[in-house]
Each structure stands twice: as C-alpha cells, then as structure tokens.
Amino acid sequence: MMPTSTRGLLGHFCTPDEALAAAARVRDAGYRHFDFLTPFPVHGMEEAMGQKRSWIPWVTGVLAICGILFALGLQYWAMVFDWPLNHGGKPFNAWPAFIPITFEAMVFWAALGSAVVAVIAGKRDTIPQPPPLLVETGATVDRFVLWISATDPRWEPAEVEAFVRSLGANGVRFVDVSGGNDA
Amino acid sequence: MSHAATTPLPPPPGRLSLPLPVRAVALLAAIAGAATFAWTLSRGEAALAWSAYLIGAFFTLGLAIFAISWLAILALSRGTWAVTLRRPTEAMTTWLLPGGLLTLGIGFGLRALFHWADPEAVAADPLLTHKSPFLNPTLFWIVVAGSLVVWIAFGAAFVRLSRRQDREGGITASLRTRTLGAIFLVIFALSFSVVSFYLLLSLDAHWFSTMWAALVFTDVAQTGTAFLAVVAGLLVARGRLAGFLNENHLHALGKMLFAWTGFWAYIYFCQYLLIWYANIPEETVYFLRRTTESWLPHLLVVTLLKFVIPFLLLLPRAAKRNPRILVPTAMLLLLGQFMELYVMVGPALGHGAEPAPGHLPGVELLVTLGFLGLFTLVWGWSLARHEAVPLKEPALAACLDYHS
Known part of the structure; x- marks a missing residue:
C-alpha cells in the first residue's frame, strides 16, 4: 500500500536519446504533469514533451x-x-x-x-508538483531523470510504475515529501 | 548528440544539378551582361562600363570569398549543423579562379576607375603623391593577384581534403581542414583587408576609413549567407536532400543571416556616426556626397534592403524556418548588396571633379546579373561533379540530428 504522502514517481535514463524517446512516449500516453531533469539542455526535448512555444x-x-x-x-x-x-x-x-x-x-x-x-x-x-530538490543528484551529473507528479490526472500508482518500467527506466521509485524512497 | 548514429542514414541523394531553365536563364544573363559591358565601352562611357564591371566582379568574387572563409570558420568552430550544406559552399569556391581572373580584368580599366592610376593626376595632387608608394598600378597587380593565388590555393586544399574524406572516411581530413583553416583565416584577414582597400576604398583616393575592411567583410558574409539561404531554401522547398536538409538547418542559416544583417547595420552606422560626429572635412566628404541630392535615395534604399526590411522579415522564428519567406528575403539582401556596391562605386567616379549623379543603375544591374549568371553556371557545374552530401564526414550524424 502506498502512503498518501507520495509526491510522484521517478526513473532515470542513461542517454539523451533514451530520454527523448521516453519523453515522447510519456506525452503520447496522455500524461501532463511530468518533467525531465537533465544534466544539460537536451535539444528536441520541448517537442518530445509536447510543450508549446514560449510567449x-x-x-x-x-x-x-x-x-x-x-x-x-x-x-x-x-x-x-x-x-x-x-x-x-x-x-x-x-x-x-x-x-x-x-x-x-x-x-x-x-x-x-x-x-x-x-x-x-x-x-x-511549472507543473503543479515538481520533484523535491536533490531527489536524484544524478540529474546534475550523468542521469536523465523522468518525473511524473502524483497530481497528474492519469495518476494510478501501479499503472504509472509499470509504464515507466516499460520505458526502460532504471531506479524507478516513488518519492514522498522528504524526497526519500517510500516504495 | 548521437541518436542519429543508431538510426540508419537516409538513402544517398546522389548529385545535385541545376535545372535546365535555370542554366538557360543564367547563360542568357551572362551574354546580356557581356553585351551591355561591350556596348557601354564602345559608346565611350568607360567610367560607367568599368564601374559596372567592378560592381559585378566584386559581387560574385565576394560570394566565393565568403565560401572559403565560411569553410574555414565552420571547421574551426566545429559547426556541425552545416555539414549537408558543405557541397554547395565548396562549389562556390570554384569561382575563385575564373572570378579572380575577371577581377584582375579591372586592371584594364584602372585609369577609368581610379584617380591614383593616372600619373598626371598623381603628380598634381600632393595627397596622391604621398599615397603613391601604396596606391600604384604595380602594387595593385601584385597584391590583388597574390592574394587571389593564396585564396585559390587554400580553397583547393579545403576541397581536396573534403574529397579525400569522401573516398577514405575517417577524421584526419576534418582535423587537417581545421589546422589549415586557422592558418588561412589569419592570412585571409590581412589579405582581404588590403584587397578591399585596393578594389573599393581607393575609389575615393583621398578618403580613408578604419571601418572599411570590417564593413566589406560583413557585406561579403551577409551576401554569401544569403546565396546559401536561397540555395538551401529552394532545396528544402523542392524536397531535394530530403532527410539531409530540413527546416532546422534553414533556421540556423536564417539566424546567421539575421545576425549578419544586424551586424551590417552596426558596422555601417558605426562608420557613419564617427565621421558625422568628428566632422573633419576630409572624412565627411564621403558621406556628404552620398547623403545629399541625387545619392540620398540610393543610400536610403540600401538601408532598407540591407537592414530594415530583412531585419523585420527575419525576426519571427517561423520566418527563418519557412523557405517561402527565407528565400525572398535572401534575394532582397542580394539586391541590397548590389545597391550598396553601387553607392560605394558610383559617387566616387569623376575623380574629385563633378561627382557622377545618382541614377537608376540599369547598366550596372545588367552587368552584375551577367556576372551572377556566369557564377551560377560555374557553381552548378562544380556542384554536379560530386556527391551532394559528404556521406563519410564523421559529423554528418550530428548534422542530421540538429535541432534549432
């Protein structure tokens, strides 16, 4: 049973190409409250995540x-x-x-x-519930971290977890208020 | 980034060749230009004929000069986005030889164009006498021809390395181009400056400007980028090089064009502002002639064509990515370069006596179009000789993957 303090789910990827492919699939699956934390700006990420042009x-x-x-x-x-x-x-x-x-x-x-x-x-x-700070320090080194917020209209813990695993993400885990691992 | 490395390359596009109508128009333009030049000469209007010749020769030589410096700059800055535009750029350098020879042809019209080439005028004029160790026909030939030889040698070296990479692959050719490019750019900066003094600045032999070389290089770079933008825009619009060239590359080229457009305004205004502010007679004479009476409309047209209109047109992101806007804008810039050369050359004729009045530059335009036609034929011939895309360039994957 998952605690109600869960903020969201994260999983990481090792290359920008995997991250781009994953972002496109998360977008196509209908998720809206998600984000990617990357060590450097990944070209094409806005399109992959389905973001509109800035005003x-x-x-x-x-x-x-x-x-x-x-x-x-x-x-x-x-x-x-x-x-x-x-x-x-x-x-x-x-x-x-x-x-x-x-x-x-x-x-x-x-x-x-x-x-x-x-x-x-x-x-x-920004999305309603960004990941707690320093939740995954790899994002500042060499990891491309996918974050799906628990506020997402399509949030269904078991389903989201299975989906993110199916994307080939590593270290998939739920994150609570403290930023710790509660899964 | 490398995700294209995992996806297979699109099918090789083969070779690009100019469509027959384009070749026919280019040939007609070349013939018409040559005829106009000969006709004007035969009517005894030597100054008009040779000024038109100078404008056309420098316009097209500038395209080739841009191409060779652009190859060096891209190699040094590791600009991988332009890899699929390399062949069109390399083909532009082919003009250095025929265009260089035609530029040297100005030597035959030296007396008609340049005050300092007339020994009697030099003897009667203390300033020209003072400048004669530099401004004399012998040194003109040596410096202009010598610079052309150096540029042709480097251009040939860049192209040869690129061809070798086509056959052998590997990164050696890229590294060597980078080294050669660094050497070239130093030599080029110096030689191009002096050549721009001889061919354009010395038309007003009394006048001088420390901004001149920067201004002329900006002109050359803006015009060359505009030519490439026309080529790339038409290729994308017609779906040639599909998979190799897309709107991301157009966007980058459009940004480059936009940058040169802003920089041109900066340099041109810089020159004007300092001269206007200092108000020293021997400097202001240049702009006095170009901002009064018959030449003011021409200067305003130059400002509109080279800055105001392209700046506003190229400002939106969508415009840079859309060939329907990018190509006409780049063509406007080419026209603007012609007008600017006309405003540089035209008012200087008359050798300090009564300045030539500004008029509609019909003869100048026809002769320049003739040069452009010839340039296009040579460019198309050179382009068709090799694969349209350097398939073995290691940076090709990064280029195909480019997001703008």
Missing part, C-alpha cells in the same frame, strides 16, 4: 520597443526642449548621436525585463 519572446519584443521609445523620447526632450546645448554646431536634434544610447536602452529593457518575466513565469507555469 516570452513577445515580452522581449514589446519591452525592446518600449526601451527604444523611452531612450529616444528622453534624449529628444532633454536635448531639444529641456536643456538645449550647442555641441560643435550640431543641430539640437542630433539623432545619429542618440542611436547608441537608444540601442543600449533597447537591449537593457528587453534583456532584463525578459529575465525577470522568465523567472516569474517559470515559477507560475
């Missing part, structure tokens, strides 16, 4: 345009209206001189803004 590039684009408008506006206002100065006979609205600052402001707004939004979104958009 964060739109944030980056909007922030970049805001950065451009802010920098151009600030410089134009300061150099033409608020404190016009004659620099070597150049016109007050010396737009070529504004370009480097506009470019930098665009990068600054877009990059920092995207990073902040990505962190917030990462907290929000």
Whole structure:
C-alpha cells in the first residue's frame, strides 16, 4: 500500500536519446504533469514533451520597443526642449548621436525585463508538483531523470510504475515529501 | 548528440544539378551582361562600363570569398549543423579562379576607375603623391593577384581534403581542414583587408576609413549567407536532400543571416556616426556626397534592403524556418548588396571633379546579373561533379540530428 504522502514517481535514463524517446512516449500516453531533469539542455526535448512555444519572446519584443521609445523620447526632450546645448554646431536634434544610447536602452529593457518575466513565469507555469530538490543528484551529473507528479490526472500508482518500467527506466521509485524512497 | 548514429542514414541523394531553365536563364544573363559591358565601352562611357564591371566582379568574387572563409570558420568552430550544406559552399569556391581572373580584368580599366592610376593626376595632387608608394598600378597587380593565388590555393586544399574524406572516411581530413583553416583565416584577414582597400576604398583616393575592411567583410558574409539561404531554401522547398536538409538547418542559416544583417547595420552606422560626429572635412566628404541630392535615395534604399526590411522579415522564428519567406528575403539582401556596391562605386567616379549623379543603375544591374549568371553556371557545374552530401564526414550524424 502506498502512503498518501507520495509526491510522484521517478526513473532515470542513461542517454539523451533514451530520454527523448521516453519523453515522447510519456506525452503520447496522455500524461501532463511530468518533467525531465537533465544534466544539460537536451535539444528536441520541448517537442518530445509536447510543450508549446514560449510567449516570452513577445515580452522581449514589446519591452525592446518600449526601451527604444523611452531612450529616444528622453534624449529628444532633454536635448531639444529641456536643456538645449550647442555641441560643435550640431543641430539640437542630433539623432545619429542618440542611436547608441537608444540601442543600449533597447537591449537593457528587453534583456532584463525578459529575465525577470522568465523567472516569474517559470515559477507560475511549472507543473503543479515538481520533484523535491536533490531527489536524484544524478540529474546534475550523468542521469536523465523522468518525473511524473502524483497530481497528474492519469495518476494510478501501479499503472504509472509499470509504464515507466516499460520505458526502460532504471531506479524507478516513488518519492514522498522528504524526497526519500517510500516504495 | 548521437541518436542519429543508431538510426540508419537516409538513402544517398546522389548529385545535385541545376535545372535546365535555370542554366538557360543564367547563360542568357551572362551574354546580356557581356553585351551591355561591350556596348557601354564602345559608346565611350568607360567610367560607367568599368564601374559596372567592378560592381559585378566584386559581387560574385565576394560570394566565393565568403565560401572559403565560411569553410574555414565552420571547421574551426566545429559547426556541425552545416555539414549537408558543405557541397554547395565548396562549389562556390570554384569561382575563385575564373572570378579572380575577371577581377584582375579591372586592371584594364584602372585609369577609368581610379584617380591614383593616372600619373598626371598623381603628380598634381600632393595627397596622391604621398599615397603613391601604396596606391600604384604595380602594387595593385601584385597584391590583388597574390592574394587571389593564396585564396585559390587554400580553397583547393579545403576541397581536396573534403574529397579525400569522401573516398577514405575517417577524421584526419576534418582535423587537417581545421589546422589549415586557422592558418588561412589569419592570412585571409590581412589579405582581404588590403584587397578591399585596393578594389573599393581607393575609389575615393583621398578618403580613408578604419571601418572599411570590417564593413566589406560583413557585406561579403551577409551576401554569401544569403546565396546559401536561397540555395538551401529552394532545396528544402523542392524536397531535394530530403532527410539531409530540413527546416532546422534553414533556421540556423536564417539566424546567421539575421545576425549578419544586424551586424551590417552596426558596422555601417558605426562608420557613419564617427565621421558625422568628428566632422573633419576630409572624412565627411564621403558621406556628404552620398547623403545629399541625387545619392540620398540610393543610400536610403540600401538601408532598407540591407537592414530594415530583412531585419523585420527575419525576426519571427517561423520566418527563418519557412523557405517561402527565407528565400525572398535572401534575394532582397542580394539586391541590397548590389545597391550598396553601387553607392560605394558610383559617387566616387569623376575623380574629385563633378561627382557622377545618382541614377537608376540599369547598366550596372545588367552587368552584375551577367556576372551572377556566369557564377551560377560555374557553381552548378562544380556542384554536379560530386556527391551532394559528404556521406563519410564523421559529423554528418550530428548534422542530421540538429535541432534549432
């Protein structure tokens, strides 16, 4: 009998290719609350897990345009209206001189803004029950760890365990709140 | 990654050859270009004819120069994603020999193009006299021809190593290409800079720019990548090289094109900003002529074609992966390169007297298309001589497995 404190099930794979194949099969089997912990970014994992494209590039684009408008506006206002100065006979609205600052402001707004939004979104958009920290330290060394959360609508302990074993996973085990092995 | 190593290779695609209509159009363009050049010369418009010749010769030589430096850069950076595009790139280097000879043909129009090639003008002009130890026809021939010989030798070495790998397999050829590539890039950076001074910068013999070599290399790289993007896009769209070339490779190529487009704007504006800001007469003369009256529309068209439009078109991920968007965008960039060369060459004619006014570059375009036609024929001939994909390259599996 499995304790109610069970958080989910994990099993690991030894190669990125096995992990990709397993991810596709978990996706096709209809599981939604699952994740892969890998030692390095595995190319093609998003498609294999059935994840949608990120919406964060739109944030980056909007922030970049805001950065451009802010920098151009600030410089134009300061150099033409608020404190016009004659620099070597150049016109007050010396737009070529504004370009480097506009470019930098665009990068600054877009990059920092995207990073902040990505962190917030990462907290929000993750699966309801990620694996406890340090549950499988192999994921930072050489293991590709599949995690299926107990919150998954299709969660049925015996069935999930048999399924993950059928994928060829090693070290399949249930994980409880403490991150220990309770199977 | 290696999961393709466990899956069998797709069936070998055999050899690629240009479709007959493309060959016919290329041949017609070459004939029309040659006829236009001869006709313009015979009408006594030597400056116009030779400027068109210079634009066309440098446009196509740039494609070959890009190809050889791109092979070296990929070998050094271990860029495995482009393995299936290697043959089209190698075929581009074939143009170095015929294109180099045609470029040397500029020597016959030296007096029409370059102020410094006229001994009387040099004697009357202290600045040109001062620069004459560098800007003289003898050194022009030696440096340009010498650089071409070195590039041709390295290009041939890269291609020969690739062929040997086709026969013998193994990694030795890849390693040797890497070593040769490192040596080549150092020599190339120096020789290409000086050749770009002779062929383009010295048209305005009084003027100078420390950004010049970087700008011209960016042009060459952007245009060469655009040519490859056209080729790769058409191959994917027509399903040739299926299993070897897919939208992931297009995406990588599109990102490369996008990067060069951003970098071009950076370099071009860099040159403009510093000259505009310092406002020193001997520097501003270059942009004064190109930003006033008849040349301003041309400069604006260059900016649109080489930066604004391709930047916006290539920004979405889907655009880079879709040949229907990537190919037309790359073609716009090729047109942009022609316009930029026209804006480099055209206003410099007239040798400091009354500058040539900007016009619709009809003769220039026809002659450039002629060069491009000839280039395409040589490229297609070279491409058809070998297997379309280097099947024994050890990095092929990684290339087929590439995700972008």
